Amino acid sequence: MIFRQLFDSASSTYSYLLASRAGGEALIIDPVLERTDRYLQLVRELDLKLVKAVDTHLHADHITALGALRDRTHCITVMGEQTKADIVSMRLADGDRLTIEGVSLDVIYTPGHTDDSYSFALPDRVFTGDTLLIRGTGRTDFQNGDARMQYESLFGRLLKLPDATLVYPAHDYKGDTVSTIGEERAHNPRLQVSSAEEYAELMHGLKLADPKMMDVAVPANVRVGLDQEAIARAGWAVYAEEAVRLVGAPDVMLIDLREEGERARNGVICGSLHLPYPSLHDSIGEGGMLHELAKLPDRRLLFYCAFGERSAMAVQEARAAGLTVFHIQGGIDAWRKAGGPLS
CATH class of the missing domain: 3.60.15.10 (Ribonuclease Z/Hydroxyacylglutathione hydrolase-like)
Known part of the structure; x- marks a missing residue:
């Protein structure tokens, strides 16, 4: 070590x-x-x-x-x-x-x-x-x-x-x-x-x-948190109330960036695909899972995490790589406060 x-x-x-x-x-x-x-x-x-x-x-x-x-x-x-x-x-x-x-x-x-x-x-x-x-x-x-x-x-x-x-x-x-x-x-x-x-x-x-x-x-x-409003101003964020209404929509794919222990303890948005944040870089590259998913027609990729910080960083990196993605501002914490269901 x-x-x-x-x-x-x-x-x-x-x-x-x-x-x-x-x-x-x-x-x-x-x-x-x-x-x-x-x-x-x-x-x-x-x-x-x-x-x-x-x-x-x-x-x-x-x-x-x-x-x-x-x-x-x-x-x-x-x-x-x-x-x-x-x-x-x-x-x-x-x-x-x-x-x-x-x-x-x-x-x-x-x-x-x-x-x-x-x-x-x-x-x-x-x-x-x-x-x-x-x-x-x-x-x-x-x-x-x-x-x-x-x-x-x-x-x-x-x-x-x-x-x-x-x-x-x-x-x-x-x-x-x-x-x-x-x-x-x-x-x-x-x-x-x-x-x-x-x-x-x-x-x-x-x-x-x-x-x-x-x-x-x-x-x-x-006050150490990432300024997620900058992501929202760029048009890359979805507020939790809107995200709740999007669940189940055929053109929306939810990507959970949290670790397995967080998912087990705090719940999962139904239908989410699991991609731990440290795996993001490889996944958005040529041939990576997210890179291929983003190519699908009429498909909206929506990242989320615990409090929105990882998903905000993920949106920035994915957008820089040419992928059209969004994130749930405030993460599962905001989702729960908006009355969103968890499984």
């Missing part, structure tokens, strides 16, 4: 790039906006294709690079389903899998630092965001943080992983780079408590100043 730990000194943030092989798909966890060029340079140097950019939670100490990476690579943006961000391409829930080619991480909901905090685990390591730090834990006094919830996330979830599991946090302020679950259980001073009440008392007594970037970072990180 290709694995790189990257550091932003201004915010003491660690970002993590993972892939299974050279030439393959890659994902990045907790990227920082100011480091975007460095990430993309490394992706090129390692001969990778960035397909997912992931945040463990809504950060208050730096501006995320999710939007910048999406705009420059057309990658999928990913956060937990509780996020306050306006639009991310994919929202994960506890028990889901975060996957790319050759890599699959367990999705663990670990609230407490914030109410949208998640950790992501491989068999030998876990990316803990700000929930579990090296010899510390994330503060719980803003963004709907809750010390008792964090206690359960720590003792009920993360500390039940094998002792040898490597711990890779989103931050470190002392120069440490990695720990293990066993080390943290034995030596982390904030974990030497006997109850949730004792932990909550410890955390409430910290009296920490707000992060320096909080007033800038949080509003910026809430």
Whole structure:
């Protein structure tokens, strides 16, 4: 596996790039906006294709690079389903899998630092965001943080992983780079408590100043979604209310760009053809499935995804390749709000 730990000194943030092989798909966890060029340079140097950019939670100490990476690579943006961000391409829930080619991480909901905090685990390591730090834990006094919830996330979830599991946090302020679950259980001073009440008392007594970037970072990180109105102004979008009326029309073919797990959890528009977004590029090329479907007379191809971000990017790429396609603005989320049926 290709694995790189990257550091932003201004915010003491660690970002993590993972892939299974050279030439393959890659994902990045907790990227920082100011480091975007460095990430993309490394992706090129390692001969990778960035397909997912992931945040463990809504950060208050730096501006995320999710939007910048999406705009420059057309990658999928990913956060937990509780996020306050306006639009991310994919929202994960506890028990889901975060996957790319050759890599699959367990999705663990670990609230407490914030109410949208998640950790992501491989068999030998876990990316803990700000929930579990090296010899510390994330503060719980803003963004709907809750010390008792964090206690359960720590003792009920993360500390039940094998002792040898490597711990890779989103931050470190002392120069440490990695720990293990066993080390943290034995030596982390904030974990030497006997109850949730004792932990909550410890955390409430910290009296920490707000992060320096909080007033800038949080509003910026809430607004990371792709501007779908630009697609609508080009005449390439169908609003959900209209799309509901089009279902069953003989000239309309619906293309679902979501992953299989999203389809199973959130439902499918009846009659949809499944084409996961990472397969789009090959499908719109000469001889590809969408390329051939678009040739059919009197056929209207209509993309959709979870929130409209992937389908908006897909429309742009397909149109650039000469295909006449449209998308459902707002995706399944808008479809559901419009009363559209799902199977």
